[in-house]
Amino acid sequence: MLSDKEYVIHSLETNLFFLRIVKEHLIFAAASLPPRDRRIVTQLISIKKSTEQLLSEAIELADRAVRQEVLASDELVTDFTLDAERATQFLTGIPINTDLTRRELELRGLKKSRSVEGLHRNISVLNRKAIAITKAAIAFKRKLLKNISECRAFSYTYPTMLEHVIEEAEYYVMLLDKLEKRDALDSNKEIIQQEINWNHIMGEHSKFIRGYLDPEEEKLFRTADAFVMEFDRLLEKTEKAARCPELLEEVTEESLKAVIGLRDFKEQGTEGILDCRIKSLIPPLLADHVLREANHYIRLLKYFEEKL
Ligand SMILES: [Fe+2]
Numbered sequence: 317m318l319s320d321k322e323y324v325i326h327s328l329e330t331n332l333f334f335l336r337i338v339k340e341h342l343i344f345a346a347a348s349l350p351p352r353d354r355r356i357v358t359q360l361i362s363i364k365k366s367t368e369q370l371l372s373e374a375i376e377l378a379d380r381a382v383r384q385e386v387l388a389s390d391e392l393v394t395d396f397t398l399d400a401e402r403a404t405q406f407l408t409g410i411p412i413n414t415d416l417t418r419r420e421l422e423l424r425g426l427k428k429s430r431s432v433e434g435l436h437r438n439i440s441v442l443n444r445k446a447i448a449i450t451k452a453a454i455a456f457k458r459k460l461l462k463n464i465s466e467c468r469a470f471s472y473t474y475p476t477m478l479e480h481v482i483e484e485a486e487y488y489v490m491l492l493d494k495l496e497k498r499d500a501l502d503s504n505k506e507i508i509q510q511e512i513n514w515n516h517i518m519g520e521h522s523k524f525i526r527g528y529l530d531p532e533e534e535k536l537f538r539t540a541d542a543f544v545m546e547f548d549r550l551l552e553k554t555e556k557a558a559r560c561p562e563l564l565e566e567v568t569e570e571s572l573k574a575v576i577g578l579r580d581f582k583e584q585g586t587e588g589i590l591d592c593r594i595k596s597l598i599p600p601l602l603a604d605h606v607l608r609e610a611n612h613y614i615r616l617l618k619y620f621e622e623k624l
């Protein structure tokens with residue numbers, strides 16, 4: 317059971333991370349549609365605006381109310397995020413609110429003396445709004461994916477990537493539901509489920525990077541391919557740990573090592589894409605986005621290691 321204080325802090329941290337993730341998924345979906353689907357692009361941008369509004373409310377509540385280790389983990393914003401947003405807005409024409417990023421970069425961590433329990437009513441409202449808006453984004457993307465799968469629409473992103481972002485949004489809704497029930501999510505069973513989910517996500521990122529690189533980027537292609545194989549192996553082992561819990565400690569350690577490697581690769585990739593040195597179909601903000609998801613998982617794995 318989470319205390320009022322933990323409920324407030326965990327909710328704010330979850331919303332800061334995932335609201336930005338959901339908002340960026342909408343940007344990537346909008347940037348990938350052909351001229352025929354202007355109306356859908358407009359609708360995606362309008363849902364994105366609502367998520368930005370909610371993210372702004374979350375940032376407002378979060379100053380001195382989230383843990384320093386979360387701010388320092390580079391999962392909310394990185395040193396590349398502002399540049400990646402500017403470049404992506406320039407390249408796609410999709411408006412991106414960079415003011416939110418500036419405010420997030422200035423967020424201050426929780427002080428011991430600060431009591432945040434009183435925020436729990438505002439947080440409950442925030443969580444419920446976040447559930448509603450994320451469900452709306454999921455429904456919209458499900459419909460788009462159905463049309464693409466049935467060849468009634470076209471997108472320049474892979475269908476698997478659309479499925480991937482829908483799954484991430486569903487995971488966020490599941491986390492918010494658990495937070496509303498004050499579930500601490502830290503039993504060994506729940507740790508295994510989270511590692512299965514995130515190892516699956518890291519494997520798919522490796523596949524997307526491999527698939528979106530220009531065919532001439534052979535060296536980067538081979539590195540991405542090696543990560544695909546490593547995460548396929550790890551996912552299998554994590555699923556095995558669900559049946560043999562004695563494997564959990566080992567699998568957690570191996571996952572952390574692999575994700576740190578993938579994070580470093582993504583970081584170099586983000587730099588290379590921003591500097592126009594890498595040929596690919598990856599918008600700069602997508603590179604930064606998958607980098608942040610790796611940073612988030614690294615923080616979780618370090619916490620799991622301490623708990624086990
Ligand atoms: Fe994502």
Ligand SMILES: [Fe+2]
Pocket residue numbers: 480484517521606609
């Ligand atoms: Fe992802």
